[in-house]
Amino acid sequence: MADTQPVIRFRDxxxxxxxxxxxxxxxxxxxxxxxxxxGEIVAVLGKTGCGKSTMFxxxxxxxxxxxxxxxxxxxxxxxEFAFFRGKIGIIFQNDRLMPWxxxxxxxxxxxxxxxxxxxRAEAVARGWLARLGLSGHENDYPHALxxxxxxxxxxxxAFAVEPEILLxxxxxxxxxxxxxxxxxxxxxxxxxxxxxxxxxxxxxxNEAIEIGDRILVFHRPARIxxxxxxxxxxxxxxxxxEQILQVLALEDAAP
Amino acid sequence: MIHxxxxxxxxxxxxxxxxxxxxxxxxxxFFPHYLFPPVLDVVKRTLDIFLSAxxxxxxxxxxxxxxxxxxxxxxxxxxxxxxIGRSPFIESYVTPVLVFLQGIPALSWVVIAIIWFHGIEFRxxxxxxxxxxxxFTFQILDAFRSMSKDLFEMTMAFRPRTWTxxxxxxxxxxxxxxxTAWKVNLGNAARVVVVAELVGATGGVGYQLLRQQQLFDMAxxxxxxxxxxxFVLVVQQAIVALENFLLRYRAVSERAM
Numbered sequence: 344m345a346d347t348q349p350v351i352r353f354r355d356x357x358x359x360x361x362x363x364x365x366x367x368x369x370x371x372x373x374x375x376x377x378x379x380x381x382g383e384i385v386a387v388l389g390k391t392g393c394g395k396s397t398m399f400x401x402x403x404x405x406x407x408x409x410x411x412x413x414x415x416x417x418x419x420x421x422x423e424f425a426f427f428r429g430k431i432g433i434i435f436q437n438d439r440l441m442p443w444x445x446x447x448x449x450x451x452x453x454x455x456x457x458x459x460x461x462x463r464a465e466a467v468a469r470g471w472l473a474r475l476g477l478s479g480h481e482n483d484y485p486h487a488l489x490x491x492x493x494x495x496x497x498x499x500x501a502f503a504v505e506p507e508i509l510l511x512x513x514x515x516x517x518x519x520x521x522x523x524x525x526x527x528x529x530x531x532x533x534x535x536x537x538x539x540x541x542x543x544x545x546x547x548x549n550e551a552i553e554i555g556d557r558i559l560v561f562h563r564p565a566r567i568x569x570x571x572x573x574x575x576x577x578x579x580x581x582x583x584x585e586q587i588l589q590v591l592a593l594e595d596a597a598p
Numbered sequence: 599m600i601h602x603x604x605x606x607x608x609x610x611x612x613x614x615x616x617x618x619x620x621x622x623x624x625x626x627x628f629f630p631h632y633l634f635p636p637v638l639d640v641v642k643r644t645l646d647i648f649l650s651a652x653x654x655x656x657x658x659x660x661x662x663x664x665x666x667x668x669x670x671x672x673x674x675x676x677x678x679x680x681x682i683g684r685s686p687f688i689e690s691y692v693t694p695v696l697v698f699l700q701g702i703p704a705l706s707w708v709v710i711a712i713i714w715f716h717g718i719e720f721r722x723x724x725x726x727x728x729x730x731x732x733x734f735t736f737q738i739l740d741a742f743r744s745m746s747k748d749l750f751e752m753t754m755a756f757r758p759r760t761w762t763x764x765x766x767x768x769x770x771x772x773x774x775x776x777x778t779a780w781k782v783n784l785g786n787a788a789r790v791v792v793v794a795e796l797v798g799a800t801g802g803v804g805y806q807l808l809r810q811q812q813l814f815d816m817a818x819x820x821x822x823x824x825x826x827x828x829f830v831l832v833v834q835q836a837i838v839a840l841e842n843f844l845l846r847y848r849a850v851s852e853r854a855m
Binding site: 403405424425427428429431432433435437439441442443444445452453455456457484485486487504 | 748749751752753754755756757758759762766767770845847848849
Protein backbone atom coordinates (compact mmCIF):
# COMPACT_ATOMS: atom_id res chain seq x y z
CA MET A 344 0.00 0.00 0.00
CA ALA A 345 1.24 3.47 -0.88
CA ASP A 346 2.66 5.74 1.79
CA THR A 347 1.41 9.35 1.76
CA GLN A 348 4.91 10.89 1.67
CA PRO A 349 5.74 11.83 -1.97
CA VAL A 350 8.85 10.21 -3.32
CA ILE A 351 8.73 11.95 -6.70
CA ARG A 352 7.51 15.52 -7.02
CA PHE A 353 7.20 17.69 -10.16
CA ARG A 354 6.29 21.37 -9.71
CA ASP A 355 5.54 23.43 -12.86
CA UNK A 356 8.30 21.68 -14.78
CA UNK A 357 9.13 22.91 -18.28
CA UNK A 358 11.67 21.33 -20.57
CA UNK A 359 12.69 23.04 -23.79
CA UNK A 360 15.11 21.47 -26.27
CA UNK A 361 17.15 23.74 -28.50
CA UNK A 362 17.04 22.17 -31.95
CA UNK A 363 19.50 24.43 -33.80
CA UNK A 364 19.62 25.00 -37.58
CA UNK A 365 17.00 27.76 -37.23
CA UNK A 366 14.25 25.27 -36.40
CA UNK A 367 13.41 26.99 -33.13
CA UNK A 368 12.91 25.43 -29.71
CA UNK A 369 10.85 22.37 -28.88
CA UNK A 370 8.69 22.45 -25.78
CA UNK A 371 8.73 18.82 -24.60
CA UNK A 372 7.29 19.27 -21.08
CA UNK A 373 4.72 21.97 -20.30
CA UNK A 374 4.24 23.10 -16.67
CA UNK A 375 4.02 19.51 -15.48
CA UNK A 376 3.06 18.95 -11.85
CA UNK A 377 2.39 15.68 -10.07
CA UNK A 378 3.43 13.66 -7.04
CA UNK A 379 4.08 9.97 -6.59
CA UNK A 380 3.89 8.44 -3.13
CA UNK A 381 6.17 5.77 -1.67
CA GLY A 382 5.16 2.28 -2.75
CA GLU A 383 2.93 3.54 -5.54
CA ILE A 384 3.05 2.13 -9.07
CA VAL A 385 2.22 4.85 -11.56
CA ALA A 386 1.71 4.13 -15.24
CA VAL A 387 2.42 7.05 -17.55
CA LEU A 388 0.50 6.66 -20.78
CA GLY A 389 0.59 8.69 -23.95
CA LYS A 390 1.23 8.60 -27.64
CA THR A 391 4.70 8.44 -29.15
CA GLY A 392 6.42 11.81 -28.86
CA CYS A 393 4.21 13.14 -26.07
CA GLY A 394 7.19 13.67 -23.76
CA LYS A 395 6.93 10.53 -21.62
CA SER A 396 10.60 9.69 -22.08
CA THR A 397 11.61 13.30 -21.37
CA MET A 398 9.72 13.12 -18.07
CA PHE A 399 11.47 9.80 -17.44
CA UNK A 400 14.90 11.34 -18.09
CA UNK A 401 14.05 14.24 -15.76
CA UNK A 402 13.21 11.81 -12.93
CA UNK A 403 16.36 9.79 -13.53
CA UNK A 404 18.51 12.95 -13.55
CA UNK A 405 19.85 12.40 -17.05
CA UNK A 406 18.56 15.84 -18.12
CA UNK A 407 17.84 19.09 -16.26
CA UNK A 408 14.49 20.95 -16.31
CA UNK A 409 14.49 24.31 -18.10
CA UNK A 410 12.32 25.68 -15.29
CA UNK A 411 10.31 24.34 -12.37
CA UNK A 412 11.34 21.81 -9.76
CA UNK A 413 11.95 18.07 -9.91
CA UNK A 414 12.45 16.40 -6.54
CA UNK A 415 13.14 12.73 -5.95
CA UNK A 416 13.41 11.51 -2.34
CA UNK A 417 13.68 15.18 -1.40
CA UNK A 418 16.70 15.82 -3.64
CA UNK A 419 17.41 17.22 -7.10
CA UNK A 420 18.24 14.20 -9.30
CA UNK A 421 20.27 16.23 -11.81
CA UNK A 422 22.33 18.41 -9.48
CA GLU A 423 22.75 15.91 -6.64
CA PHE A 424 23.79 13.15 -9.02
CA ALA A 425 25.91 11.12 -6.59
CA PHE A 426 23.20 11.10 -3.89
CA PHE A 427 21.13 8.75 -6.04
CA ARG A 428 23.83 6.07 -6.32
CA GLY A 429 21.89 2.82 -5.82
CA LYS A 430 18.58 4.55 -5.18
CA ILE A 431 17.13 4.45 -8.69
CA GLY A 432 16.90 1.37 -10.90
CA ILE A 433 16.07 1.80 -14.57
CA ILE A 434 14.65 -0.70 -17.04
CA PHE A 435 14.91 0.65 -20.55
CA GLN A 436 12.91 -0.04 -23.71
CA ASN A 437 15.78 -2.08 -25.13
CA ASP A 438 17.77 -4.28 -22.78
CA ARG A 439 20.99 -2.21 -22.98
CA LEU A 440 23.16 -5.13 -21.91
CA MET A 441 26.89 -4.75 -22.29
CA PRO A 442 27.79 -7.23 -25.06
CA TRP A 443 31.22 -7.96 -23.53
CA UNK A 444 29.71 -9.06 -20.21
CA UNK A 445 27.99 -12.36 -19.49
CA UNK A 446 24.44 -12.37 -18.11
CA UNK A 447 25.88 -12.65 -14.58
CA UNK A 448 28.38 -9.83 -15.13
CA UNK A 449 25.65 -7.61 -16.55
CA UNK A 450 23.57 -8.09 -13.39
CA UNK A 451 26.72 -7.43 -11.35
CA UNK A 452 27.28 -4.05 -13.02
CA UNK A 453 25.25 -1.92 -10.60
CA UNK A 454 26.63 -3.81 -7.59
CA UNK A 455 30.19 -3.25 -8.84
CA UNK A 456 29.47 0.48 -9.15
CA UNK A 457 28.12 0.43 -5.58
CA UNK A 458 31.36 -1.26 -4.42
CA UNK A 459 29.52 -4.31 -3.04
CA UNK A 460 32.02 -7.06 -2.11
CA UNK A 461 32.41 -9.49 -5.02
CA UNK A 462 31.28 -12.61 -3.17
CA ARG A 463 28.11 -11.01 -1.83
CA ALA A 464 27.42 -9.26 -5.16
CA GLU A 465 27.70 -12.54 -7.03
CA ALA A 466 25.31 -14.25 -4.64
CA VAL A 467 22.79 -11.43 -5.09
CA ALA A 468 23.15 -11.45 -8.89
CA ARG A 469 22.80 -15.24 -9.11
CA GLY A 470 19.74 -15.03 -6.86
CA TRP A 471 18.04 -12.49 -9.15
CA LEU A 472 18.87 -14.46 -12.27
CA ALA A 473 17.35 -17.55 -10.63
CA ARG A 474 14.19 -15.64 -9.62
CA LEU A 475 13.79 -14.55 -13.21
CA GLY A 476 14.20 -18.09 -14.54
CA LEU A 477 17.71 -17.68 -15.92
CA SER A 478 19.58 -20.29 -13.87
CA GLY A 479 22.05 -22.03 -16.15
CA HIS A 480 22.46 -18.94 -18.33
CA GLU A 481 24.78 -17.03 -15.98
CA ASN A 482 27.79 -17.40 -18.27
CA ASP A 483 25.97 -16.76 -21.55
CA TYR A 484 26.82 -13.60 -23.48
CA PRO A 485 23.86 -11.41 -24.53
CA HIS A 486 24.08 -12.49 -28.18
CA ALA A 487 23.34 -16.07 -27.09
CA LEU A 488 20.10 -15.07 -25.28
CA UNK A 489 16.64 -14.44 -26.73
CA UNK A 490 15.04 -10.97 -26.55
CA UNK A 491 12.88 -12.01 -23.61
CA UNK A 492 15.83 -13.48 -21.73
CA UNK A 493 17.91 -10.35 -22.32
CA UNK A 494 15.10 -8.19 -20.96
CA UNK A 495 14.91 -10.48 -17.91
CA UNK A 496 18.64 -9.90 -17.36
CA UNK A 497 18.06 -6.14 -17.52
CA UNK A 498 15.21 -6.46 -14.98
CA UNK A 499 17.52 -8.49 -12.72
CA UNK A 500 20.20 -5.78 -13.13
CA ALA A 501 17.75 -3.08 -12.03
CA PHE A 502 16.41 -5.06 -9.03
CA ALA A 503 19.82 -6.32 -7.89
CA VAL A 504 20.88 -2.93 -6.49
CA GLU A 505 17.69 -2.86 -4.39
CA PRO A 506 16.67 0.62 -5.53
CA GLU A 507 13.98 2.62 -3.76
CA ILE A 508 12.53 3.71 -7.09
CA LEU A 509 12.14 1.78 -10.32
CA LEU A 510 11.82 3.64 -13.59
CA UNK A 511 10.62 1.62 -16.57
CA UNK A 512 10.59 3.09 -20.06
CA UNK A 513 8.34 0.84 -22.19
CA UNK A 514 10.40 -2.17 -21.13
CA UNK A 515 8.30 -4.79 -22.88
CA UNK A 516 7.41 -2.96 -26.08
CA UNK A 517 10.06 -4.71 -28.15
CA UNK A 518 8.90 -8.20 -27.11
CA UNK A 519 6.25 -10.48 -28.55
CA UNK A 520 2.88 -10.34 -26.75
CA UNK A 521 3.23 -13.71 -24.98
CA UNK A 522 6.68 -12.92 -23.59
CA UNK A 523 5.60 -9.38 -22.69
CA UNK A 524 2.56 -10.70 -20.79
CA UNK A 525 4.67 -13.14 -18.76
CA UNK A 526 7.29 -10.54 -17.98
CA UNK A 527 4.64 -7.96 -17.01
CA UNK A 528 3.17 -10.38 -14.49
CA UNK A 529 6.65 -11.23 -13.20
CA UNK A 530 7.60 -7.55 -12.96
CA UNK A 531 4.40 -6.63 -11.10
CA UNK A 532 4.92 -9.46 -8.62
CA UNK A 533 8.52 -8.39 -7.95
CA UNK A 534 7.61 -4.71 -7.52
CA UNK A 535 4.78 -5.50 -5.10
CA UNK A 536 6.76 -8.13 -3.16
CA UNK A 537 9.69 -5.74 -2.72
CA UNK A 538 7.57 -2.66 -1.95
CA UNK A 539 9.13 -0.52 -4.66
CA UNK A 540 7.89 2.79 -5.96
CA UNK A 541 7.64 2.45 -9.73
CA UNK A 542 7.06 4.73 -12.70
CA UNK A 543 6.06 2.71 -15.72
CA UNK A 544 6.04 4.52 -19.05
CA UNK A 545 4.00 2.87 -21.79
CA UNK A 546 1.91 3.62 -24.85
CA UNK A 547 -0.30 0.51 -24.42
CA UNK A 548 -3.61 1.18 -22.64
CA ASN A 549 -4.01 -2.40 -21.43
CA GLU A 550 -0.49 -2.46 -20.05
CA ALA A 551 -1.06 0.80 -18.15
CA ILE A 552 -4.33 -0.54 -16.67
CA GLU A 553 -2.74 -3.87 -15.74
CA ILE A 554 0.27 -2.34 -14.02
CA GLY A 555 -0.60 1.07 -12.61
CA ASP A 556 -2.25 1.81 -9.25
CA ARG A 557 -2.67 5.19 -10.85
CA ILE A 558 -2.57 6.14 -14.51
CA LEU A 559 -1.39 9.50 -15.81
CA VAL A 560 -2.39 10.13 -19.41
CA PHE A 561 -0.12 12.65 -21.14
CA HIS A 562 -0.92 15.02 -23.98
CA ARG A 563 1.83 16.58 -26.08
CA PRO A 564 3.82 18.55 -24.89
CA ALA A 565 3.98 16.50 -21.70
CA ARG A 566 1.15 17.61 -19.44
CA ILE A 567 -1.42 15.56 -17.60
CA UNK A 568 -4.66 15.25 -19.55
CA UNK A 569 -6.21 12.60 -17.31
CA UNK A 570 -5.46 11.00 -13.95
CA UNK A 571 -7.15 7.74 -12.99
CA UNK A 572 -6.95 5.81 -9.74
CA UNK A 573 -7.52 2.35 -10.99
CA UNK A 574 -10.12 0.12 -9.38
CA UNK A 575 -9.70 -3.63 -9.38
CA UNK A 576 -13.03 -4.90 -10.66
CA UNK A 577 -13.75 -5.44 -14.40
CA UNK A 578 -16.25 -2.56 -14.54
CA UNK A 579 -13.64 -0.11 -13.20
CA UNK A 580 -11.13 -1.34 -15.77
CA UNK A 581 -13.64 -0.97 -18.60
CA UNK A 582 -14.55 2.51 -17.43
CA UNK A 583 -10.85 3.48 -17.20
CA UNK A 584 -10.24 2.18 -20.71
CA GLU A 585 -13.16 4.22 -22.09
CA GLN A 586 -11.97 7.40 -20.34
CA ILE A 587 -8.43 6.96 -21.66
CA LEU A 588 -9.66 6.35 -25.21
CA GLN A 589 -11.80 9.49 -25.05
CA VAL A 590 -8.89 11.64 -23.84
CA LEU A 591 -6.52 10.27 -26.48
CA ALA A 592 -9.17 10.84 -29.16
CA LEU A 593 -9.50 14.45 -27.98
CA GLU A 594 -5.78 14.96 -28.60
CA ASP A 595 -6.24 13.63 -32.14
CA ALA A 596 -9.13 16.03 -32.72
CA ALA A 597 -7.21 19.04 -31.39
CA PRO A 598 -6.04 21.52 -34.08
CA MET B 599 38.46 -33.91 -45.86
CA ILE B 600 37.29 -30.93 -43.81
CA HIS B 601 39.89 -28.54 -42.35
CA UNK B 602 39.29 -25.87 -39.77
CA UNK B 603 39.35 -22.30 -41.21
CA UNK B 604 42.66 -21.66 -39.41
CA UNK B 605 44.33 -24.70 -41.02
CA UNK B 606 42.92 -23.72 -44.43
CA UNK B 607 44.32 -20.20 -44.09
CA UNK B 608 47.73 -21.59 -43.05
CA UNK B 609 47.80 -23.96 -46.05
CA UNK B 610 46.86 -21.12 -48.39
CA UNK B 611 49.60 -18.86 -46.98
CA UNK B 612 52.14 -21.69 -47.27
CA UNK B 613 51.13 -22.39 -50.87
CA UNK B 614 51.51 -18.74 -51.95
CA UNK B 615 54.89 -18.47 -50.17
CA UNK B 616 56.09 -21.64 -51.93
CA UNK B 617 55.02 -20.26 -55.32
CA UNK B 618 56.96 -17.05 -54.62
CA UNK B 619 60.03 -19.08 -53.58
CA UNK B 620 59.84 -21.23 -56.74
CA UNK B 621 59.57 -18.13 -58.96
CA UNK B 622 62.57 -16.60 -57.16
CA UNK B 623 64.55 -19.83 -57.60
CA UNK B 624 63.74 -19.88 -61.32
CA UNK B 625 64.90 -16.25 -61.59
CA UNK B 626 68.16 -17.20 -59.86
CA UNK B 627 68.84 -19.66 -62.70
CA PHE B 628 68.69 -16.90 -65.31
CA PHE B 629 70.16 -13.87 -63.48
CA PRO B 630 73.49 -13.30 -61.64
CA HIS B 631 73.37 -14.39 -57.97
CA TYR B 632 74.12 -10.87 -56.71
CA LEU B 633 70.70 -9.94 -58.16
CA PHE B 634 68.70 -13.13 -57.44
CA PRO B 635 70.55 -15.40 -54.96
CA PRO B 636 69.27 -19.02 -54.73
CA VAL B 637 66.49 -19.55 -52.19
CA LEU B 638 68.66 -21.96 -50.20
CA ASP B 639 71.33 -19.23 -49.72
CA VAL B 640 68.69 -16.84 -48.43
CA VAL B 641 67.28 -19.47 -46.05
CA LYS B 642 70.79 -20.29 -44.80
CA ARG B 643 71.59 -16.60 -44.16
CA THR B 644 68.26 -16.15 -42.40
CA LEU B 645 68.96 -19.11 -40.11
CA ASP B 646 72.52 -17.87 -39.50
CA ILE B 647 71.18 -14.55 -38.21
CA PHE B 648 68.63 -16.35 -36.10
CA LEU B 649 71.17 -18.69 -34.56
CA SER B 650 73.98 -16.17 -34.00
CA ALA B 651 73.57 -14.31 -30.73
CA UNK B 652 75.27 -11.03 -31.79
CA UNK B 653 73.17 -10.87 -34.98
CA UNK B 654 69.97 -11.81 -33.17
CA UNK B 655 70.64 -8.97 -30.74
CA UNK B 656 70.54 -6.58 -33.72
CA UNK B 657 67.03 -7.85 -34.51
CA UNK B 658 65.97 -7.54 -30.88
CA UNK B 659 67.32 -3.97 -30.72
CA UNK B 660 65.11 -3.06 -33.67
CA UNK B 661 62.15 -4.86 -32.08
CA UNK B 662 62.74 -2.95 -28.84
CA UNK B 663 62.82 0.36 -30.73
CA UNK B 664 59.54 -0.50 -32.45
CA UNK B 665 57.86 -1.39 -29.14
CA UNK B 666 59.22 1.66 -27.34
CA UNK B 667 58.12 3.98 -30.14
CA UNK B 668 54.67 2.41 -30.39
CA UNK B 669 54.20 2.39 -26.63
CA UNK B 670 55.19 6.07 -26.43
CA UNK B 671 52.86 7.03 -29.28
CA UNK B 672 50.05 4.93 -27.80
CA UNK B 673 50.23 6.49 -24.33
CA UNK B 674 50.55 10.01 -25.73
CA UNK B 675 47.85 9.32 -28.34
CA UNK B 676 45.44 7.97 -25.70
CA UNK B 677 45.94 11.06 -23.52
CA UNK B 678 45.49 13.43 -26.47
CA UNK B 679 42.42 11.46 -27.70
CA UNK B 680 40.77 11.62 -24.27
CA UNK B 681 41.49 15.37 -24.00
CA ILE B 682 40.05 15.95 -27.47
CA GLY B 683 37.07 13.72 -26.64
CA ARG B 684 36.27 15.75 -23.53
CA SER B 685 36.83 19.23 -24.91
CA PRO B 686 35.72 20.65 -28.29
CA PHE B 687 37.99 23.62 -27.51
CA ILE B 688 41.08 21.39 -27.34
CA GLU B 689 39.89 19.48 -30.41
CA SER B 690 39.67 22.63 -32.52
CA TYR B 691 43.31 23.49 -31.77
CA VAL B 692 44.95 20.04 -31.59
CA THR B 693 43.31 18.29 -34.57
CA PRO B 694 44.84 20.61 -37.21
CA VAL B 695 48.27 20.01 -35.67
CA LEU B 696 47.80 16.24 -35.85
CA VAL B 697 46.62 16.48 -39.47
CA PHE B 698 49.71 18.58 -40.23
CA LEU B 699 51.98 16.01 -38.52
CA GLN B 700 50.33 13.23 -40.53
CA GLY B 701 51.44 14.91 -43.75
CA ILE B 702 55.15 15.00 -42.83
CA PRO B 703 57.11 12.10 -44.43
CA ALA B 704 59.05 9.77 -42.12
CA LEU B 705 62.30 10.68 -43.89
CA SER B 706 61.79 14.37 -43.03
CA TRP B 707 61.47 13.42 -39.35
CA VAL B 708 64.73 11.45 -39.67
CA VAL B 709 66.56 14.52 -40.97
CA ILE B 710 64.98 16.78 -38.33
CA ALA B 711 65.83 14.32 -35.53
CA ILE B 712 69.46 14.04 -36.66
CA ILE B 713 69.81 17.83 -36.68
CA TRP B 714 68.01 18.33 -33.36
CA PHE B 715 69.25 15.48 -31.18
CA HIS B 716 72.52 13.74 -30.43
CA GLY B 717 71.47 10.45 -28.82
CA ILE B 718 70.69 7.71 -31.34
CA GLU B 719 68.02 6.03 -29.22
CA PHE B 720 66.21 9.27 -28.50
CA ARG B 721 66.34 10.22 -32.18
CA UNK B 722 64.70 6.93 -33.18
CA UNK B 723 62.14 7.14 -30.36
CA UNK B 724 61.27 10.69 -31.43
CA UNK B 725 60.83 9.64 -35.08
CA UNK B 726 58.70 6.60 -34.14
CA UNK B 727 56.44 8.59 -31.83
CA UNK B 728 55.94 11.49 -34.24
CA UNK B 729 55.14 9.24 -37.21
CA UNK B 730 52.63 7.01 -35.40
CA UNK B 731 51.07 9.51 -32.96
CA UNK B 732 48.40 10.98 -35.29
CA UNK B 733 47.12 7.54 -36.34
CA PHE B 734 46.96 6.30 -32.72
CA THR B 735 45.18 9.46 -31.61
CA PHE B 736 42.57 9.40 -34.37
CA GLN B 737 41.92 5.67 -34.00
CA ILE B 738 41.48 5.86 -30.21
CA LEU B 739 39.30 8.97 -30.61
CA ASP B 740 37.11 7.17 -33.16
CA ALA B 741 36.74 4.22 -30.80
CA PHE B 742 35.85 6.57 -27.92
CA ARG B 743 33.25 8.35 -30.03
CA SER B 744 31.67 5.13 -31.22
CA MET B 745 30.64 4.45 -27.61
CA SER B 746 26.92 3.61 -27.46
CA LYS B 747 24.78 6.46 -26.06
CA ASP B 748 22.35 3.85 -24.76
CA LEU B 749 25.04 2.04 -22.78
CA PHE B 750 26.43 5.34 -21.52
CA GLU B 751 23.02 6.44 -20.20
CA MET B 752 22.36 3.01 -18.71
CA THR B 753 25.70 3.07 -16.87
CA MET B 754 25.24 6.68 -15.74
CA ALA B 755 21.87 5.69 -14.23
CA PHE B 756 23.88 3.77 -11.60
CA ARG B 757 25.88 6.94 -10.86
CA PRO B 758 29.42 5.56 -11.26
CA ARG B 759 32.52 7.46 -10.18
CA THR B 760 34.73 8.66 -13.05
CA TRP B 761 37.28 5.87 -12.63
CA THR B 762 34.55 3.20 -12.44
CA UNK B 763 32.90 4.57 -15.58
CA UNK B 764 36.29 4.40 -17.29
CA UNK B 765 36.81 0.81 -16.16
CA UNK B 766 33.37 -0.66 -16.80
CA UNK B 767 32.39 1.19 -19.97
CA UNK B 768 35.07 3.28 -21.67
CA UNK B 769 37.92 0.74 -21.64
CA UNK B 770 35.84 -2.20 -22.98
CA UNK B 771 34.37 0.12 -25.63
CA UNK B 772 37.73 1.31 -26.97
CA UNK B 773 39.62 -2.01 -26.72
CA UNK B 774 38.68 -3.17 -30.27
CA UNK B 775 39.84 0.20 -31.65
CA UNK B 776 43.09 0.02 -29.68
CA UNK B 777 43.88 -3.46 -30.98
CA THR B 778 43.20 -2.34 -34.57
CA ALA B 779 45.40 0.71 -34.03
CA TRP B 780 48.26 -1.52 -32.80
CA LYS B 781 47.90 -3.85 -35.78
CA VAL B 782 47.91 -0.99 -38.29
CA ASN B 783 50.71 0.97 -36.63
CA LEU B 784 52.94 -2.06 -36.14
CA GLY B 785 53.43 -2.39 -39.92
CA ASN B 786 54.01 1.36 -40.27
CA ALA B 787 56.45 1.37 -37.36
CA ALA B 788 58.47 -1.51 -38.85
CA ARG B 789 58.91 0.46 -42.07
CA VAL B 790 59.78 3.71 -40.29
CA VAL B 791 62.30 2.16 -37.90
CA VAL B 792 64.27 0.73 -40.80
CA VAL B 793 64.49 4.16 -42.44
CA ALA B 794 65.51 5.73 -39.13
CA GLU B 795 68.20 3.08 -38.50
CA LEU B 796 69.41 3.22 -42.08
CA VAL B 797 70.23 6.90 -41.79
CA GLY B 798 70.85 7.58 -38.15
CA ALA B 799 71.92 4.43 -36.25
CA THR B 800 74.93 2.19 -35.73
CA GLY B 801 72.97 -0.97 -35.00
CA GLY B 802 69.70 -2.73 -35.74
CA VAL B 803 68.14 -4.22 -38.85
CA GLY B 804 68.18 -0.89 -40.76
CA TYR B 805 71.90 -0.47 -40.13
CA GLN B 806 72.55 -4.08 -41.23
CA LEU B 807 70.57 -3.43 -44.42
CA LEU B 808 72.82 -0.43 -45.10
CA ARG B 809 75.86 -2.71 -44.70
CA GLN B 810 74.43 -5.32 -47.08
CA GLN B 811 73.84 -2.57 -49.64
CA GLN B 812 77.47 -1.44 -49.31
CA LEU B 813 78.62 -5.08 -49.72
CA PHE B 814 76.20 -5.63 -52.59
CA ASP B 815 74.95 -8.73 -50.73
CA MET B 816 71.38 -9.44 -51.85
CA ALA B 817 71.04 -12.69 -49.82
CA UNK B 818 72.02 -10.77 -46.68
CA UNK B 819 69.63 -7.91 -47.47
CA UNK B 820 66.73 -10.32 -47.90
CA UNK B 821 67.71 -12.32 -44.82
CA UNK B 822 67.72 -9.18 -42.63
CA UNK B 823 64.45 -8.04 -44.18
CA UNK B 824 62.92 -11.43 -43.43
CA UNK B 825 63.87 -11.05 -39.76
CA UNK B 826 61.75 -7.93 -39.58
CA UNK B 827 58.90 -9.48 -41.55
CA UNK B 828 58.91 -12.52 -39.25
CA PHE B 829 58.95 -10.26 -36.21
CA VAL B 830 55.94 -8.30 -37.49
CA LEU B 831 54.08 -11.53 -38.32
CA VAL B 832 54.71 -12.99 -34.86
CA VAL B 833 53.57 -9.83 -33.09
CA GLN B 834 50.53 -9.53 -35.40
CA GLN B 835 49.57 -13.09 -34.50
CA ALA B 836 50.01 -12.33 -30.80
CA ILE B 837 47.70 -9.32 -31.19
CA VAL B 838 45.16 -11.43 -33.11
CA ALA B 839 45.26 -14.06 -30.34
CA LEU B 840 44.73 -11.34 -27.72
CA GLU B 841 41.92 -9.90 -29.83
CA ASN B 842 40.25 -13.31 -30.12
CA PHE B 843 40.42 -13.67 -26.34
CA LEU B 844 39.27 -10.16 -25.42
CA LEU B 845 36.54 -9.99 -28.06
CA ARG B 846 35.31 -13.56 -27.56
CA TYR B 847 31.87 -12.20 -26.68
CA ARG B 848 31.22 -11.22 -30.28
CA ALA B 849 28.70 -13.32 -32.16
CA VAL B 850 29.97 -14.78 -35.43
CA SER B 851 27.63 -15.75 -38.21
CA GLU B 852 28.20 -19.30 -39.46
CA ARG B 853 28.30 -17.91 -42.98
CA ALA B 854 31.22 -15.67 -42.04
CA MET B 855 33.32 -18.61 -40.82
